[in-house]
Structure formats: C-alpha cells, structure tokens
Amino acid sequence: MDVKAKKIRVLVAKPGLDGHDRGARVVARALRDAGMEVIYTGLHQTPEQVAETALQEDVDVVGLSILSGAHMTLAPKIRHLLNEKDMKDVLFLVGGIIPEEDAEKLIAAGTADQIFTPGDPLDKIIDYINAKFASAE
Amino acid sequence: MLIRGVLMHHLVKDLLAGNRRAAARLITLIENDDEEKRSLLKEIYPHTGKAFIIGITGAPGAGKSSLVDRLLQQIRAEGLTAGIIAVDPTSPFSGGAILGDRIRMQDHALDAGVFIRSMGTRGSLGGLSRSTREAIQVLDAFGKDIVIVETVGVGQSEVDIVKTADSTVVILTPAGGDSVQTIKAGIMEIADVFVINKADLPGAERTATEINMMLDMNGEKPWRPPVLPTVSIKGDGVDKLWEALQEHRTFLEDSGKLLDVRRQRVRRELTEQVEYLVKTRIWDEVRDTIELDSLVEKISKRQQDPYSAAGELLAKINFYKGDHGEGG
Numbered sequence: 001m002d003v004k005a006k007k008i009r010v011l012v013a014k015p016g017l018d019g020h021d022r023g024a025r026v027v028a029r030a031l032r033d034a035g036m037e038v039i040y041t042g043l044h045q046t047p048e049q050v051a052e053t054a055l056q057e058d059v060d061v062v063g064l065s066i067l068s069g070a071h072m073t074l075a076p077k078i079r080h081l082l083n084e085k086d087m088k089d090v091l092f093l094v095g096g097i098i099p100e101e102d103a104e105k106l107i108a109a110g111t112a113d114q115i116f117t118p119g120d121p122l123d124k125i126i127d128y129i130n131a132k133f134a135s136a137e
Numbered sequence: 138m139l140i141r142g143v144l145m146h147h148l149v150k151d152l153l154a155g156n157r158r159a160a161a162r163l164i165t166l167i168e169n170d171d172e173e174k175r176s177l178l179k180e181i182y183p184h185t186g187k188a189f190i191i192g193i194t195g196a197p198g199a200g201k202s203s204l205v206d207r208l209l210q211q212i213r214a215e216g217l218t219a220g221i222i223a224v225d226p227t228s229p230f231s232g233g234a235i236l237g238d239r240i241r242m243q244d245h246a247l248d249a250g251v252f253i254r255s256m257g258t259r260g261s262l263g264g265l266s267r268s269t270r271e272a273i274q275v276l277d278a279f280g281k282d283i284v285i286v287e288t289v290g291v292g293q294s295e296v297d298i299v300k301t302a303d304s305t306v307v308i309l310t311p312a313g314g315d316s317v318q319t320i321k322a323g324i325m326e327i328a329d330v331f332v333i334n335k336a337d338l339p340g341a342e343r344t345a346t347e348i349n350m351m352l353d354m355n356g357e358k359p360w361r362p363p364v365l366p367t368v369s370i371k372g373d374g375v376d377k378l379w380e381a382l383q384e385h386r387t388f389l390e391d392s393g394k395l396l397d398v399r400r401q402r403v404r405r406e407l408t409e410q411v412e413y414l415v416k417t418r419i420w421d422e423v424r425d426t427i428e429l430d431s432l433v434e435k436i437s438k439r440q441q442d443p444y445s446a447a448g449e450l451l452a453k454i455n456f457y458k459g460d461h462g463e464g465g
C-alpha cells in the first residue's frame with residue numbers, strides 16, 4: 001500500500017427520512033475496499049448537514065443514498081448548497097430507487113453527475129469514480 | 138496556484154480569517170504530502186500554541202465518539218469553540234478506510250463554533266494518523282479554544298496520544314472485560330483522567346474500584362487521575378468529566394508542567410525536522426554525486442563492508458551548501 005498516494009475521499013450520506021442504511025453501508029464498504037476513504041454520517045441527515053460535512057471533510061465525491069422517493073427535492077437542494085459553498089467541482093452521485101425519467105432530469109439539470117440504482121453492480125460505482133479521478137490527474 | 142477555486146497562497150490568510158473551507162483544504166494538502174506542505178506549515182506555526190489539546194483513547198466501541206459529542210455540548214455551553222480530529226484505521230490491505238466517528242457527532246455539524254475532521258491512519262501504527270499533529274496545528278491556528286483528538290483505540294494508541302495531547306482521557310468499560318488483569322500495559326501511566334463509560338451496565342463500580350486501587354498503589358503523585366463514571370449516550374457524568382479536565386489544566390498551568398510538556402513537544406518537533414532535513418539533504422547529494430550502485434556492488438562482493446562505506450559516503454557530503462530549498 002502506498003501511504004503517500006492521495007486518497008479519494010467520499011462522503012456517503014443518507015438525507016431525508018427513510019430509515020434503511022444497509023445499502024449505504026454496503027456501498028461504503030465496497031469503496032473502502034477499493035482504497036477510498038469513506039466518511040459515513042448515519043441516517044436522517046438534513047441537506048445542510050450533508051453540505052457542511054462535505055466541506056469540513058473536504059471530500060472529492062458526495063454520494064447520496066435516497067430510498068424515500070424524495071430525490072427530486074433533496075438532490076437539487078444539496079447540490080445548490082454545495083455550489084454555494086464553492087464546491088461546484090465535487091463529483092455528485094445519487095443512488096436509490098430512482099425512475100429513469102427522474103435520473104435523466106437530474107443529470108440534464110446538472111444536479112447529479114451520475115445516478116445508480118439498486119440493480120447496478122458495486123464495481124460500476126467504483127469504476128465510475130476511479131475513471132473520473134484518473135482522467136483528472 | 139489555484140486548487141478547486143482556492144488560491145494556495147491565500148489559504149493561510151483565509152484560515153486565520155476563520156474560513157472553514159480553507160481549514161479543510163489545508164488539512165487535505167498536508168495529509169496528502171503536498172509539495173507546499175512545509176511552507177504552509179511554516180506560515181501556520183506562529184499562530185499555534187493557544188488551543189488546549191485533549192486526547193481521548195480507549196478500546197474500539199468504548200464510547201469515545203459519543204463522549205466527544207457530549208463534551209462538545211459542555212464546551213459550547215461555556216462559550217468555547219472546538220475542533221475535533223477523529224481517527225479511524227486505514228485498511229492495510231486496500232489502503233481505504235471507513236471513517237464513522239462523525240455519526241455520533243452530527244448534531245454539531247452546523248455549529249459554526251465546531252469543526253470536525255475525520256482522518257484515516259494511513260499506515261501509521263500509533264493510534265493517530267500520520268498527519269494528526271499538523272491537523273491540530275491547523276485547527277489551533279484556526280482559533281479553536283479546544284482541540285479534541287479521538288484515537289483509533291487499537292495498537293499502541295496510547296503512545297502517540299500522550300505526546301500530542303495536553304490532557305489524556307482513557308475510556309474503559311465494564312463490559313469490555315477491562316478488568317485490571319486485562320488492562321493494556323502502559324494505560325495506567327498515560328491517563329490524566331479515567332472514564333468508566335457505559336456505567337449503566339453492570340460491573341462499572343467494580344471496574345472503578347479496581348482502577349482506584351491500582352492508582353493508590355502507585356504512591357503519591359503530584360496529579361492523581363480521577364476515575365469518573367459516565368453514560369455517554371445519555372450524557373450522565375460528562376459535566377464531572379469536563380470539570381476534571383479543567384482541574385487538570387489548572388494543575389498543569391500552576392505547576393509549570395504545561396510549559397514543560399509543550400517544551401518537550403517542541404524539542405521533538407525540532408529534532409524531527411532536523412532529522413528530516415539531514416536525511417533529505419543526504420539523499421539529494423547521494424543521488425547527485427555519489428555512485429550508490431557501485432558501492433552496493435562492492436559490498437555485495439564483500440570487497441567492502443557497509444559500515445565503512447557509509448562513513449566514506451557521509452564524508453563526501455557537503456552539508457553547508459547554503460539554503461536547502463526550504464524557503465517559505
């Protein structure tokens with residue numbers, strides 16, 4: 001392990017009211033096993049908490065897990081708060097049960113960089129993040 | 138240089154002006170061994186030395202993070218500000234980490250008087266991360282009155298934290314089998330305050346009695362660590378803990394020990410920096426002028442021994458060649 005290498009830091013956040021975080025925990029572990037530093041903040045985070053945590057932890061990636069169906073309000077709100085905090089270039093991912101038309105809207109509006117749904121293999125998320133940072137370097 | 142919209146040479150100025158983004162960016166740059174790291178730290182150093190540093194250590198799951206959460210309530214109620222550095226282990230296999238201490242502290246996420254940063258150990262074995270000390274300096278210069286460091290709680294966490302903190306809190310639990318026989322060697326010596334957390338569980342009193350007995354066997358000491366029961370999930374006993382920490386601080390200040398401890402810390406920092414510079418200088422020179430490979434060849438063939446070769450190598454190095462690119 002190269003301890004000097006810069007690590008990709010990811011905030012895995014669960015905004016809103018839904019009370020299941022098994023999915024978020026599985027993703028967090030997979031990202032850890034892929035060599036990333038994953039900050040996990042637990043359930044029921046407000047958009048303000050998510051954005052401020054992203055700032056203090058200086059993450060490269062914010063990944064939301066939303067199963068409550070509130071993605072069309074929560075995701076834009078958090079993106080907006082991140083932009084206000086000068087964190088426009090944070091990679092913004094949304095995961096959850098998200099209908100295709102919503103996913104298209106979120107991406108078209110510039111809210112999310114990518115959407116993942118429960119059917120997606122974990123490797124797809126890892127590869128996506130790795131590719132983004134490989135090309136940025 | 139522009140990094141993510143932040144001008145590098147404005148970072149320290151922004152930090153001193155209270156900009157949270159600058160504090161967060163600086164910690165990242167330092168943690169990633171950015172080439173500007175040393176010059177940034179140089180700029181930060183004159184503004185450090187004001188914060189009081191509290192270390193919290195104890196076995197995994199002892200309740201460190203929940204206790205920090207409750208301590209934050211006390212600290213904020215006193216009108217003081219706080220910076221938290223929460224360290225979790227980096228996986229030696231993947232190099233990744235799950236940093237989960239924040240879960241227990243998120244009630245303070247939106248409090249402008251609190252700044253929380255999670256760090257992975259990144260290969261360091263002493264219970265702190267490689268850059269914990271520098272991150273403390275950032276939060277100190279940032280103006281936080283108190284900086285709390287939560288250690289990993291495995292390995293030799295106690296060794297590093299005492300060198301780093303002004304006061305060290307050791308958390309034991311009744312359930313953890315932390316009875317006297319199983320207490321890790323060295324723990325008794327490093328605690329300024331003992332906390333028996335999870336005092337709602339059976340056995341807490343016995344654990345406290347055992348610790349007290351051991352402390353009494355140590356004979357008269359200028360500071361006798363108190364042993365305090367807490368229930369950190371409810372907040373019970375945390376006011377007493379905060380009182381004890383303040384008493385310890387007063388003791389350190391009145392007895393002159395605080396100056397001693399900090400002088401020792403400065404001595405260590407200075408020694409490390411000298412060693413670092415000497416090492417860098419030597420290897421720069423060796424790379425430039427001396428045929429390391431041919432020496433290796435010779436030694437391998439037993440035409441020379443490594444002891445005299447090292448001596449010869451050093452004799453050729455010019456240590457006084459002006460400033461060594463350490464301008465800030």
Ligand SMILES: Nc1nc2c(ncn2[C@@H]2O[C@H](COP(=O)(O)OP(=O)(O)OP(=O)(O)O)[C@@H](O)[C@H]2O)c(=O)[nH]1
Pocket residue numbers: 195196197198199200201202203204238241289290334335336337338367368369370371
């Ligand atoms: N019964 C009881 N449980 C507690 C108490 N304090 C913490 N816990 C529980 O112990 C578990 C660990 O608490 P944390 O505060 O995360 O402990 P920690 O020492 O920070 O853990 P690591 O950082 O993972 O080493 C949680 O499930 C808490 O709810 C307490 O006073 N009583």
Ligand SMILES: [Mg+2]
Pocket residue numbers: 201202203237238287
């Ligand atoms: Mg913890």
